Amino acid sequence: MKNRLTKYLTEFSNTKLTRPVSDRIRLIEISAVTLTAIGKFLFVDYLNMRLPFVLITIFGWSSYVWYRYKKDSLVLKDWGFRLDNFKSVLKLVLPFAIISILSFFLIGYFQGTLNMTWHILPLLITYPIWGSVQQFLTIGLVAGNLNSLKSLKLKKGVIICSTAILFSVVHYPSSWLMLGTFILALFYGYVYLKIKNIYVLGVCHGWLGALFYYTVVNQDPFADVFMKYL
Template identity: 55%
Template sequence: MMNHRLFEIISVFITALGKFIFYDILNQRLIFILLMFAFWSSYIFYRVRHSPDILKIWGFRVDNFLNVLKRILPFGLLSILACISIGSLQNTINLHWHIIPILILYPIFGTLQQFLLMALVAGNLQDLNRFRFHSIIVTTSILFGFLHYPYWWLVFGTFLLALFYSYIYLKVRNLYVLGIFHGWLGAIFYYTVVDKDPFIEVFGPILTTI
């Protein structure tokens, strides 16, 4: 079990390194996303075969869905209001029909991100029983924010988001609620605060060749 936890934590850091290589150097975001999904889907399948209860331990569960939703909904609504307010002040609101497929697809990617950061980093650190509760939250949040460097609005926003999400996850593990809110808030954040279009950033290279 110890070997699994260490392997998972190290693999998350390697995945984070791959993000910087494929996103920031090679500009191949879609390839990175597909490779990440392929690797981690295979790993999840492997772990489930050997430990059938691991999905619930990680937080792939629906029995506490409504309970977690009630905890996160007020925060989510305040976050949306904050994004719109900041976007209005900056004049960076750029709503486009592209937000519709992003609102559909990004929660899937968001759930995978929450799985990597919350289940495999925060969850494993908690299960090791060697780290204080607040240190796990801060460590996970710093890593999550760092993954969005060099976009400082995203670094700051995701750091704050991870502080709250880490606390919720370590109390009541549920990745589905976190993934959905991560995806929707992320999409709104992109199209209001940072004036970016993730649809073009991911699918642009494909569209230009059609």
């Protein structure tokens, strides 16, 4: 009985709750995400304007989410901004998160890159917000829209791999970040297409990302982004 109920809830959480969305809108959203990724190379890597880029991206896409929500109040649940399946998704993600954290510290220990300073604390608070935005864009809009296209039927494996490659390339030129985000997106893509919840993926992304910087990548994002403004 319990297994049947769990299966029903899983199927219900993946049911299309919104009005039908045309392939044209879905392709426009994917294109907009791609342009946002290109903007990262311009504003972050070339112009060294990481904080303005992050703030503009959050504001711009939040405005779009609000616009879509005003037209269809159920779109948030369809994208995965929901709490009813929070525990179910957390149970799927938690083992991956624990193994990842242990791996981070192990790699950091052997390569001598452990740098646990107080700078990580504000990132653990703020980075989940940016992590949620990234998961919404890459997993929600790219993988989700590719999976829902009516004119082009792609296998889930192709969708997941394509999304993971896109997410990895955005983190060029850091080889560690490219590898880490590729693995993360592979797992997250699988979870999202199975049961949608942006909150779990975003928070875990933020915490894992913050730890990854201070254990494996040997970078201090807090100093790089905020210290020059203080």
